[in-house]
Amino acid sequence: xxxxxxxxxxxxxxxxxxxxxxxxxxxxxxxxxxxxxxxxxxxxxxxxxxxxxxxxxxxxxxxxxxxxxxxxxxxxxxxxxxxxxxxxxxxxxxxxxxxxxxxxxxxxxxxxxxxxxxxxxxxxxxxxxxxxxxxxxxxxxxxxxxxxxxxxxxxxxxxxxxxxxxxxxxxxxxxxxxxxxxxxxxxxxxxxxxxxxxxxxxxxxxxxxxxxxxxxxxxxxxxxxxxxxxxxxxxxxxxxxxxxxxxxxxxxxxxxxxxxxxxxxxxxxxxxxxxxxxxxxxxxxxxxxxxxxxxxxxxxxxxxxxxxxxxxxxxxxxxxxxxxxxxxxxxxxxxxxxxxxxxxxxxxxxxxxxxxxxxxxxxxxxxxxxxxxxxxxxxxxxxxxxxxxxxxxxxxxxxxxxxxxxxxxxxxxxxxxxxxxxxxxxxxxxxxxxxxxxxxxxxxxxxxxxxxxxxxxxxxxxxxxxxxxxxxxxxxxxxxxxxxxxxxxxxxxxxxxxxxxxxxxxxxxxxxxxxxxxxxxxxxxxxxxxxxxxxxxxxxxxxxxxxxxxxxxxxxxxxxxxxxxxxxxxxxxxxxxxxxxxxxxxxxxxxxxxxxxxxxxxxxxxxxxxxxxxxxxxxxxxxxxxxxxxxxxxxxxxxxxxxxxxxxxxx
Amino acid sequence: xxxxxxxxxxxxxxxxxxxxxxxxxxxxxxxxxxxxxxxxxxxxxxxxxxxxxxxxxxxxxxxxxxxxxxxxxxxxxxxxxxxxxxxxxxxxxxxxxxxxxxxxxxxxxxxxxxxxxxxxxxxxxxxxxx
Numbered sequence: 001x002x003x004x005x006x007x008x009x010x011x012x013x014x015x016x017x018x019x020x021x022x023x024x025x026x027x028x029x030x031x032x033x034x035x036x037x038x039x040x041x042x043x044x045x046x047x048x049x050x051x052x053x054x055x056x057x058x059x060x061x062x063x064x065x066x067x068x069x070x071x072x073x074x075x076x077x078x079x080x081x082x083x084x085x086x087x088x089x090x091x092x093x094x095x096x097x098x099x100x101x102x103x104x105x106x107x108x109x110x111x112x113x114x115x116x117x118x119x120x121x122x123x124x125x126x127x128x129x130x131x132x133x134x135x136x137x138x139x140x141x142x143x144x145x146x147x148x149x150x151x152x153x154x155x156x157x158x159x160x161x162x163x164x165x166x167x168x169x170x171x172x173x174x175x176x177x178x179x180x181x182x183x184x185x186x187x188x189x190x191x192x193x194x195x196x197x198x199x200x201x202x203x204x205x206x207x208x209x210x211x212x213x214x215x216x217x218x219x220x221x222x223x224x225x226x227x228x229x230x231x232x233x234x235x236x237x238x239x240x241x242x243x244x245x246x247x248x249x250x251x252x253x254x255x256x257x258x259x260x261x262x263x264x265x266x267x268x269x270x271x272x273x274x275x276x277x278x279x280x281x282x283x284x285x286x287x288x289x290x291x292x293x294x295x296x297x298x299x300x301x302x303x304x305x306x307x308x309x310x311x312x313x314x315x316x317x318x319x320x321x322x323x324x325x326x327x328x329x330x331x332x333x334x335x336x337x338x339x340x341x342x343x344x345x346x347x348x349x350x351x352x353x354x355x356x357x358x359x360x361x362x363x364x365x366x367x368x369x370x371x372x373x374x375x376x377x378x379x380x381x382x383x384x385x386x387x388x389x390x391x392x393x394x395x396x397x398x399x400x401x402x403x404x405x406x407x408x409x410x411x412x413x414x415x416x417x418x419x420x421x422x423x424x425x426x427x428x429x430x431x432x433x434x435x436x437x438x439x440x441x442x443x444x445x446x447x448x449x450x451x452x453x454x455x456x457x458x459x460x461x462x463x464x465x466x467x468x469x470x471x472x473x474x475x476x477x478x479x480x481x482x483x484x485x486x487x488x489x490x491x492x493x494x495x496x497x498x499x500x501x502x503x504x505x506x507x508x509x510x511x512x513x514x515x516x517x518x519x520x521x522x523x524x525x526x527x528x529x530x531x532x533x534x535x536x537x538x539x540x541x542x543x544x545x546x547x548x549x550x551x552x553x554x555x556x557x558x559x560x561x562x563x564x565x566x567x568x569x570x571x572x573x574x575x576x577x578x579x580x581x582x583x584x585x586x587x588x589x590x591x592x593x594x595x596x597x598x599x600x601x602x603x604x605x606x607x608x609x610x611x612x613x614x615x616x617x618x619x620x621x622x623x624x625x626x627x628x629x630x631x632x633x634x635x636x637x638x639x640x641x642x643x644x645x646x647x648x649x650x651x
Numbered sequence: 652x653x654x655x656x657x658x659x660x661x662x663x664x665x666x667x668x669x670x671x672x673x674x675x676x677x678x679x680x681x682x683x684x685x686x687x688x689x690x691x692x693x694x695x696x697x698x699x700x701x702x703x704x705x706x707x708x709x710x711x712x713x714x715x716x717x718x719x720x721x722x723x724x725x726x727x728x729x730x731x732x733x734x735x736x737x738x739x740x741x742x743x744x745x746x747x748x749x750x751x752x753x754x755x756x757x758x759x760x761x762x763x764x765x766x767x768x769x770x771x772x773x774x775x776x777x778x779x780x781x
Binding site: 130132147155327392 | 676677692695699700705709769772
């Protein structure tokens with residue numbers, strides 16, 4: 001029986017005996033620890049170093065090699081720097097990451113070099129002088145001038161057509177690639193994987209449209225695409241196709257949008273940048289290149305709209321609709337539609353019905369967006385700030401490290417056979433990925449039609465999960481007995497199919513000896529569906545207890561006890577086989593202390609004596625700032641497509 | 652020293668050395684002259700490179716800061732000069748000179764200024780004007 005299941009799994013994963021289920025596009029030793037049932041690898045796909053203008057502008061001097069050393073678990077230095085140029089602070093992860101991607105801003109890559117290197121033409125320019133003399137003013141002026149403009153241009157010191165700055169950017173781009181190569185473990189140990197990457201930093205009118213671009217292997221674009229020269233997402237995708245995917249040189253690439261929560265609703269739209277309606281080709285192009293979305297990071301949560309029926313959406317929310325509003329004192333501007341990933345997933349179903357192609361088939365990951373070259377520094381008690389917002393770490397991390405509405409960010413988790421670039425990249429492409437808000441929660445999600453109720457107790461959970469359906473990120477296979485003849489007289493009618501079954505299993509983060517993580521509280525299934533051109537959503541508690549584990553001692557930051565693992569085979573009670581749907585799992589921990597509580601406790605803030613609270617820690621006593629957090633994991637969705645739609649799109 | 656001269660002297664020293672708060676998200680305490688320098692630097696960048704993105708709002712904010720800071724210095728100088736007006740010219744000059752010397756000495760000796768735009772978090776007069 002076991003052999004039969006293993007055979008089915010191999011078939012499901014597309015592997016024959018002795019054949020890898022992913023294409024090996026590089027030369028390297030096979031990994032000694034290879035698991036056909038895949039393993040979770042924890043990493044950070046969003047990391048800035050001193051090559052990014054905004055990071056350098058706030059005092060970060062660490063480079064890509066420092067970032068990779070840090071990710072591997074080594075201690076590295078950070079600002080402030082002494083007169084001798086040595087960092088005055090050391091930072092270190094409690095646990096190394098499995099992979100990391102340095103994604104410095106492609107925009108201003110050359111300008112950043114020019115403004116700090118007297119040997120380069122332009123060093124003495126007015127802009128560079130202002131940047132050096134008044135770093136924060138320069139940071140605000142230059143960042144805004146380039147990133148926030150509808151019609152971005154390069155500064156005059158860049159020379160004709162910006163050639164001087166592009167030329168100056170070649171050095172750091174080479175170093176980003178060399179650092180990725182130097183720290184990629186090509187030995188059989190497969191301890192650490194790096195990817196070549198960058199961030200395209202489009203922010204027209206202050207609306208965030210940023211994408212992290214990640215290459216499969218060492219073959220990358222000759223020069224990263226910039227918002228300045230290519231100011232639309234469509235332009236970015238065309239460039240990635242022309243200069244990578246269609247270059248026939250082994251190049252392969254993905255783009256990962258992030259911070260839709262401050263996109264003013266422009267990250268996920270039914271139109272192109274020029275206002276024209278999306279076509280099926282547009283949708284397919286986007287879905288080909290953008291298989292993942294960053295659902296959480298320093299600048300808040302992008303999963304779902306706060307204040308909705310789903311109370312767990314009131315989590316790490318920014319109250320501003322645009323990235324540029326961060327510079328202002330805040331406020332309560334109305335939030336436009338389609339700011340959040342769940343809304344995009346729903347819109348994708350609607351567009352999928354209309355166009356025959358879903359542009360928003362997005363898997364979910366988390367990352368940090370660190371500007372301290374500190375990938376994976378996600379523990380609440382270790383938060384050192386974003387270092388590229390309104391709070392500067394230039395002279396050292398303030399006692400209250402950042403804006404109250406920022407957070408330490410999350411992690412990307414990839415289910416892959418081994419820790420190699422090809423295996424991890426394939427996981428990103430097929431969306432077998434999930435995000436966490438920081439803890440290393442392990443989550444499996446499978447969707448099928450016939451999982452037995454007792455699968456949770458089965459030692460072969462994963463084997464049977466793969467054999468009987470698809471993992472997170474996949475499309476539910478056609479139901480047994482499904483018919484394509486679903487339309488009659490223009491009306492759709494349910495076919496009477498059995499409901500799909502989702503098998504979800506979660507294991508708590510074991511933490512470390514000095515920093516245990518919180519137990520699990522519950523697993524939820526989030527369902528979205530589209531009917532008559534409108535999307536809908538519903539959240540189901542499927543395992544655990546939403547009322548358990550809520551007692552948190554804020555003085556000691558000790559979470560309440562709870563289960564180490566949860567599991568459930570769940571069948572959708574409201575399934576309608578005639579409407580497209582998606583399902584993803586959200587795993588929630590018991591409440592634990594938020595970073596501000598750790599910081600305020602560390603400084604012994606006593607809010608009962610307001611006069612004793614220093615000004616820089618006044619936010620400790622702001623009742624509107626949450627003191628606790630429910631850390632969580634979000635899986636990538638599994639999609640259901642009705643038989644009639646399947647026939648129409650030829651799936 | 653005439654009352655008018657006293658007022659001008661006090662205004663000049665206050666503008667050069669009195670730490671005044673910056674309005675807006677950037678914060679800090681710097682002399683009015685520094686507010687003016689920031690405004691001038693931003694204006695120069697705007698003229699040379701254009702006003703794309705938030706350059707104009709930043710310039711406006713810095714201009715408001717500069718105007719407000721100088722207005723505050725002018726008001727303080729006028730009030731002080733009025734207060735010293737009844738005194739004989741020599742006494743008036745001596746007190747005004749002492750006030751100015753004390754402020755300048757403190758500004759040179761101590762890091763009176765918080766410089767959010769500068770290369771250091773705090774600075775004395777040389778640091779903020781240098």
